[in-house]
Structure formats: structure tokens, C-alpha cells
Amino acid sequence: MSVFSRLIPDNPVLTKELRVRMRGSRAYWILLGYLGFIAVLVLVRYNSFQSAVTSIGAGGSASSSIGTELFNWIMIPQVFLVLFITPAITSGSLTIEREQQTMDLLTLTRLSRRGIVLGKLMSAVSFTALLIISSLPLISICFMLGGVDPLQVFSAYMMMLAASVLIGSMGIMWSSAARTTTQAVMLTYFTLFLLFLFVYGSFMQGLTQKFAPTGLPSASETAFNALSQSWFGNQFIGFRVPEGFGFAVFSLLCGTLMTSVATARIEMFPDRKAGTLRALTLLLISLQAFSVANWWVSAWYHRGSRVVMTAVQPPIGAMIIPCIALLLLVPIFATGEVASFEAQRIGKYLRWSFSPAGFKRGKLGSGIPFLAVATLVTVCAYWLAFVPVGKAGAAFHSGALSLGLPGLPPPAPININGQPGETVTVTGQTMSISRTNGSAVTATKLPNGGIQVNRTDPNGMATVSILTNWPVDMPVMPPPPPASTLVAPQTGDMLQATVALLATIVGFGLFCVLCSVAFRSRWVSAVAGYVLLAILWIVPDVSTSYTTSMKDTSIWANLGYLNPIQVFSQICEPANYWQNRFLMFGHTPMWQVCTLAWGALSVLFLALILIFVRIIAKENAPIPYEELVQLA
Amino acid sequence: MPMIEIKHLRKEYREGSKSKVALKGLDLELEKGDIFGFIGPNGAGKTTTIKMLATLLIPTAGAASIDGIDVVKHPEQIRSIVGYMPDFFGVYDDIKVWEYLDFFAAAYRLPRDKRPGIIDEVLALTDLTEKKDSYVESLSRGMKQRLCLAKTLVHDPKVMLLDEPASGLDPRARIEIRELLKELQAMGKTIIVSSHILPEMEEFCNKIGIIEQGELIVAGDVNTIARQVRGQHNIDISIVEDLPRAMAILEGMTDVVREVKITSGVRGSRRDEQGTQADAPSQLLQKTDTSGRGGVLQIGYVGEPDFEYLVLQALIQNGVKVKAFYTPETDLEDVFLRVTKGHVA
Numbered sequence: 001m002s003v004f005s006r007l008i009p010d011n012p013v014l015t016k017e018l019r020v021r022m023r024g025s026r027a028y029w030i031l032l033g034y035l036g037f038i039a040v041l042v043l044v045r046y047n048s049f050q051s052a053v054t055s056i057g058a059g060g061s062a063s064s065s066i067g068t069e070l071f072n073w074i075m076i077p078q079v080f081l082v083l084f085i086t087p088a089i090t091s092g093s094l095t096i097e098r099e100q101q102t103m104d105l106l107t108l109t110r111l112s113r114r115g116i117v118l119g120k121l122m123s124a125v126s127f128t129a130l131l132i133i134s135s136l137p138l139i140s141i142c143f144m145l146g147g148v149d150p151l152q153v154f155s156a157y158m159m160m161l162a163a164s165v166l167i168g169s170m171g172i173m174w175s176s177a178a179r180t181t182t183q184a185v186m187l188t189y190f191t192l193f194l195l196f197l198f199v200y201g202s203f204m205q206g207l208t209q210k211f212a213p214t215g216l217p218s219a220s221e222t223a224f225n226a227l228s229q230s231w232f233g234n235q236f237i238g239f240r241v242p243e244g245f246g247f248a249v250f251s252l253l254c255g256t257l258m259t260s261v262a263t264a265r266i267e268m269f270p271d272r273k274a275g276t277l278r279a280l281t282l283l284l285i286s287l288q289a290f291s292v293a294n295w296w297v298s299a300w301y302h303r304g305s306r307v308v309m310t311a312v313q314p315p316i317g318a319m320i321i322p323c324i325a326l327l328l329l330v331p332i333f334a335t336g337e338v339a340s341f342e343a344q345r346i347g348k349y350l351r352w353s354f355s356p357a358g359f360k361r362g363k364l365g366s367g368i369p370f371l372a373v374a375t376l377v378t379v380c381a382y383w384l385a386f387v388p389v390g391k392a393g394a395a396f397h398s399g400a401l402s403l404g405l406p407g408l409p410p411p412a413p414i415n416i417n418g419q420p421g422e423t424v425t426v427t428g429q430t431m432s433i434s435r436t437n438g439s440a441v442t443a444t445k446l447p448n449g450g451i452q453v454n455r456t457d458p459n460g461m462a463t464v465s466i467l468t469n470w471p472v473d474m475p476v477m478p479p480p481p482p483a484s485t486l487v488a489p490q491t492g493d494m495l496q497a498t499v500a501l502l503a504t505i506v507g508f509g510l511f512c513v514l515c516s517v518a519f520r521s522r523w524v525s526a527v528a529g530y531v532l533l534a535i536l537w538i539v540p541d542v543s544t545s546y547t548t549s550m551k552d553t554s555i556w557a558n559l560g561y562l563n564p565i566q567v568f569s570q571i572c573e574p575a576n577y578w579q580n581r582f583l584m585f586g587h588t589p590m591w592q593v594c595t596l597a598w599g600a601l602s603v604l605f606l607a608l609i610l611i612f613v614r615i616i617a618k619e620n621a622p623i624p625y626e627e628l629v630q631l632a
Numbered sequence: 633m634p635m636i637e638i639k640h641l642r643k644e645y646r647e648g649s650k651s652k653v654a655l656k657g658l659d660l661e662l663e664k665g666d667i668f669g670f671i672g673p674n675g676a677g678k679t680t681t682i683k684m685l686a687t688l689l690i691p692t693a694g695a696a697s698i699d700g701i702d703v704v705k706h707p708e709q710i711r712s713i714v715g716y717m718p719d720f721f722g723v724y725d726d727i728k729v730w731e732y733l734d735f736f737a738a739a740y741r742l743p744r745d746k747r748p749g750i751i752d753e754v755l756a757l758t759d760l761t762e763k764k765d766s767y768v769e770s771l772s773r774g775m776k777q778r779l780c781l782a783k784t785l786v787h788d789p790k791v792m793l794l795d796e797p798a799s800g801l802d803p804r805a806r807i808e809i810r811e812l813l814k815e816l817q818a819m820g821k822t823i824i825v826s827s828h829i830l831p832e833m834e835e836f837c838n839k840i841g842i843i844e845q846g847e848l849i850v851a852g853d854v855n856t857i858a859r860q861v862r863g864q865h866n867i868d869i870s871i872v873e874d875l876p877r878a879m880a881i882l883e884g885m886t887d888v889v890r891e892v893k894i895t896s897g898v899r900g901s902r903r904d905e906q907g908t909q910a911d912a913p914s915q916l917l918q919k920t921d922t923s924g925r926g927g928v929l930q931i932g933y934v935g936e937p938d939f940e941y942l943v944l945q946a947l948i949q950n951g952v953k954v955k956a957f958y959t960p961e962t963d964l965e966d967v968f969l970r971v972t973k974g975h976v977a
Contacts (some may be wrong), residue, residue, distance in 0.1 A: 016735045019727070019731060100724070104686075104718055105721060105736070105783070108687070109711070110712060110740050
């Protein structure tokens, strides 16, 4: 036995998988195909550049841009290959053991479940690593041409490795949940597809452009911008890092979480491993909340001093990201089943669920308490992000109104038709209009406070000039408008937002619990939860875009009251919020309606849950043996 | 202290809201060194019981312990003293015999430098030494079965749970497995071996249990059970001609002979040709034409074993041409057919 083999961790699964993977010629053909594909791409691109350069005669100055572009030509297909090859390896890894009927034999050895899952993951990742590292020599062409920074190459490879861990773990997670390999592969690629849509949709398009009629980025857009900055920016929780460091950190954390899910799922008592999963989820979501808030807070307080990082929305918008994450987590944690013996002693069961011991078990009863704790932890993470800038107290006053931004939209545009030579006074500002050969002059006050002057020439041509354009460049905070013209609605602030978020999480959680006890199937109730979530996210916005006045407001538009993101939007941009929105309760603060609506629904759901629990209790099924053993 | 102790072990499977009982309260005690033959038709609950002992299934109620360790409370400890061979198992593709065993040796946390020695030992025991560098998928079924047994032996378990080790094997491979089990018996291992094929059990089991529809019908010492259930044993008599007369004579001997039946028509014993098939085609042939022809008769003999010859004597003295007179070797099978009712749960 060589010295080298002693250095490899003694994971029999890894050893076996590596032996089998590199056996025969298959692995080498894959490697050849992979490198061949990229090499051909590079060759084609390089040739076309070369001919372009020789014909133009640009020489050295163009070569750096060619280098940069060639780098992209090498990296982009690599990313896709890695993202498609890794799940193909891992998504079958556990189902194939079941299909080959080798799972039982593996289970009975003294290998830990974690060891099995990690062995499978490491063998897949090491193969992907082999593929991408083998492409490094091709990168040297880019260095020859210039325009590529070694740090950039490092970032790209770090992100690809992290992504392969992330996607590989996802494959293993689905592999542990699915019955067959086909199912696992389909689920994995479907999730991958959704992930692409999400990333593409949020980063490239901006989810909700219509929030901001002024042309400024909306709170949601800024939130997703902050998210992408925390992943791909060169700053992570306040430290300067290579680009993509945040992405690597979150990918690895997320990968750990998903391998833990896989580990728990092949365990004999999966719910007993829930403690680890919950701790990891808390860590992931609070770190993400902190890093987004950290970016936003520093962008807000340092705006002007660092040109790149400027936020025009108040930092409370950073809570939109953990809010979305929490809502997505609810159907996972608040679905499950209630056994008959638990239903019979529901009081004792609930008391136990709320205790630390209950948190460590994945019982249905402890799902909502966990989600409530997770909500509070993310709020704390948001608050913590204010500490590095030395404004811990400011977190509580981080809404738009507290920061002195206008509350209600300015009055509708006023048209003033002045005669040449007259002095026209516009509310709050004075402007004189000079004689212009008898032509008519019109000044319009715009919703964003700018003044638009329209002048019609005798020959019928119109010229338009915008004199003031606040607040696009926003050098200083504008003074608050006079109280007589604007009555500020109480949009609430961090504490109110927290209350509304908590009410939503609990109410939505109760909906999922209700589905669980009514349908008695975890899959069905989780799907029901996500369908409701999709309705709450999409329908109100679509409906609002068809609404033009208070009269034609529909029930669908009013579903927006149940969406906590609307609460944050209103707190972030109260002035713009009501401009194209006509809801049932007028300008009542969103957080109040949201809290009350979810509170009322919670009571209703709770009553229905109790009815179903009574039905389950009557079934009188025997107590499972493992529970008796646990109690003893 | 008994090596294996099972008390009121029960298993229900949930299928939606309905539950199906696979095992209805099994009680069993086995001492160290016992070889227990677990017999029953498919679906009777043998595999369920073995899987619960192997910590692969959780019982619905009841308890089981091996070497004083509860199987539900301490599955990890159980796994290190138990070797389990499933009825259906797969092997990995693209892997060599020694690598397969090395994988399991490592998975059982055997020290790295001891593994090659142990692998050679179990290969020698299972007669696979010359196949060490072959690919697993190239082995014959019997060899795979032996390889699985070798894998089960890698961590030197005290207790072995073998679920249908000989199923689907040709006679020669079955004999090889049987010889192997005898060797294990000599090594002092406690073994539970299940089968629905009986003759192979009789030779090396010192205890048997017959299970049907989740209930253990009889269990205990092989000889005791044979005596208990048997009360009679079968004798096959092959007759050249004039079957009715022979039947009349035999039916006249009511004190020692019970249940005279024709197991085959003219062409003599079919059982001889079919070897040890568990199903009995005899019932189908009962209604064959019997007038004046020969055939095979089966009688249930309830007298003293040493006085069987008196029956033969009576036949010959009455001029019946007897071709053969013998006790068929499938005794356990009869026990089995007698106590079970042919239900499959």
C-alpha cells in the first residue's frame, strides 16, 4: 500500500465509485469529448478574430478585448457542461442502489449515512473537477492575448466548483427522495430549470418594474440587485473578496444543507435528524439576510462616497429577500402528518413540539414555531447589518417616512397656460416664462416633482424641456414637503413589517398544516402551499396592471393585501406606491391590513385544523413501535 | 441467555388507510450454535422476520434481541454482530470480486492492513479464490450467491441471517451452498436460514419452524417436530401389474396402513424423474385408469418403523409383483404439506 493512498480519506464508497468511474475507456472518451468541444469553439472564434484583426489591422490594441471574449467563449459552455454533467452523475447515485438491490447491504454496514452520501458527492465533484481543471491549459490562450486577470480565472473556477457541489447535492437530494432513477433525474433537471428561470428572471429582467413609474429601480429590483451583489460582487459581509466568493459560500452551505437532507432521508428515522437540517437552514437564511442587508445599508449610508454602490431605496427593502425565502420554506416545514396517538393527546403533543426536544424532531407541530423563530432570526440578522456602520438604532427607523422621503404621491399634474411675458408660479417653485414670438407656453408639474415646459412654435412644432428632475441624481436629501400639502400615511417601519411578516408566516403555515391534516399527504399539501403562494405573488400584480381607477378594482387585486412583499414595497416607496394601485381600504397602511387579514384567516384555519385533528384522533391507530421505544 | 430472543414480534404494513398484517406475534428462542430452518411458502412472513432481526424493518409491536441487544434500540451494535444475506440482491457493475469484498471490509471498518488477509480467507472459504480478479457481473448465479455469503462473512458475525440462500440455483450449486453452511455450523455460528425448499434444511438444521400467513405453526427440534406432526410416514410401493388387488390388500391392513393412494399410473414413479420438486403432481394423476395395470402406490405407515417389512411380506405372499418398496426422502416436505394449508398470505 502506497503512502499516497493513506492520504485519501478512508471512505469505501468514494474509493469504489472512483475505481468504477475511471475504469475502462468511458471516462477518457467523456474527457476527450468535453475538451474537444471547447477546443473547437475556441479555434473557430480565434480564427474569425484573427481574420478580422488582419483585415482591419488593429493589432495589439484589439487583442485584449479578444482575450476577454475568448475567455467567455471558454467559460460559458463549460458552465453549462458542468451544470448538466454533475446532476447526471449524482441524481442516480442513491436510486441505483435501490434499483440494484444493494441499498440494504450498504445500510447494514457500519458506514454512516453521511459517509455514504458524501462519498457519492465527492466522487461526482472530483470527476467534474477533473473535467474543468483539464480545460485550464486552454485559458492560457486568453493570457497570451491579454485582457484577462488571473483573479478572474480563479473566481470563475471557484464558482464552477461551488456550483458543481451545489447541483451535485441537489441531484443527491432528489435521488434520496425519488423512487426511480428516471424520476430523480427528471426532478433534478426540473429544479435546475426553475433555478435558471429564477436567477435569470430576477437578475436580468427585474421582477417588478411596474412598482416604479418614475423609472427608478423599485424596491424589489433593488433587493434582487442586492442579492446578486452579495453573490457575485467583490464584497462579502463587509470584506473585500474575489468576485463570486459569496456565491461559493452560499453554494457550499446550500450543498451541505441538501446533502443533510439526503442523509436524513436514507436514515431509518428521518425525522430524528430534523435538528441538523433546521440549524443549517437558520444559518443559511440568516447569513443571506445579513449579507443582503449589509450591502444595502452600506450602499445607503455611503451613497455618493462610493459611486458604484448607491441605493435610492431605504434599506428596509433588504428584508424582501429573506421574506421570499421564508415564504418558500413554509410548505416544506409546515407540512407532514399527525399520527392518531398524537391527535388524541394534542395538548401534550403541542407543548412537546414547542420544547427544544420537539425542535430536534421533524414533527408537524414544531414546524410553525420553527418558522416563527426563523423569521425573528432573519430580522435580527437585518438589524445586525446596521451595527458595522455604527447605527444599530437606525434599523428601527429604516423605512422611507422615517428617513424623510415623501409619503403620498404629489398632486396630479397641473397645466398652467401662461401668456407670453407673464410670470407663472408653480406650487413650491417659481419660474418665469419669457416672450417667445407670440407662441403659447405650457408648464406641467410632473408626478416626480419635475417641471416640464411645452412650447408651441408658430409653425406648430413643440419643444419639451424638463427643468428639474428629482430625485434621479439626488445629491442631498430633499427637504420634507410641507405638511399642508402631503398627509403622510403611517406605512410603518421595521417593527410593523416584522409583525406583518410573522402574521403571514404563521397564517400561511397554518394553511399548510390544514392541507396536511385534510389531505393526509405531504406532497399534495406542499403543492397546495406553493400554488397558493404563486397565486398571491402573481395574480394581484397582473390584476393591478388592468386596474385604472377605484371603481374597477377587483377581488384579485386586493389579494395583494396577503402578500408581505407589498408591505415592504409600501414602506420603501410610499410616495409611488398608491399611484397605480386602487385597493379596497384606500390608503390604509399595508402592514395593518396584511396582519389583520392573516390573523382572521389563522383563526379560521385553526378551527378547521382542530376539526380534522378530532377526526384523526377517532381513527385510533396503534402507536408506532419506534415511538414507544423513544418514550421508554 | 439465548442468542436470539423474539417476543410477540408483529409487523403490519400500511397501504393507504388499510393495514396488512405480515407477522402476527412471533415467539422464538435460539441458543448459540443453533441452525434454525425457517420454512414457509412465499409471502408467509419469513423475509419480514429476518429483515426485522437485521434492523432493516421496524416491528409494529413486540421485541427482538440478539446476544441481549435490542434490535430497535441499538441497531448499530446489532449490525456489527449480524451478517445478513437478502433473498434478492444485486452486485455493482464494473467491479472485481476482491474490490467488492474490499468495499464491504472497509465499510465494516476493518483495519486497512488486515483487509487483504481477510478477503483471501473468505474467498478460500467460499471457494472463489481463483475468481479473485474476475468481474462480479461475469460470475454465475451460484458464484454470486457464494460471493454474497463471503461478503456476509467479512466482519466475522456471530449470527447469520440467510434469506433463501439457495433459491434459483441448480442442484450442484445448491449442494455447494449446503456444504458451505455445514462449515459455518462447524465454526459455531448461530444461523437462521429460510427456505421454501425443504430437503436441504433437514440435513444441517437442528431446529426448524414452519410459518404460514404470519403465524409460526410449529417450531422446535427437527426430530421432535417430525415425530409430532408425522405420526405416520410415507412408503412408496411400485407395482408391476394388478394395482386394484394390491390396493385391496393394503386397505385391509387398517392397523398399520392409512391413506392408500395412487401416485402414478403405468410408467412408474414420476417423482424419481422430477427429483426434489416441491409441488406434487401426484394429485392430478389420481383418477387415471387403474384396471389391471401397474403403478406407484403411496401409503401412510403408522406402525413401528422396524416392522415395515411386514407390509411388503403381505403383498408378496399375495402374489403382488412389487418392483420397489421405499421411503421417499422428502420427509420434511410432507410435514410441511401436512401442517400448512396451502394459503399464501
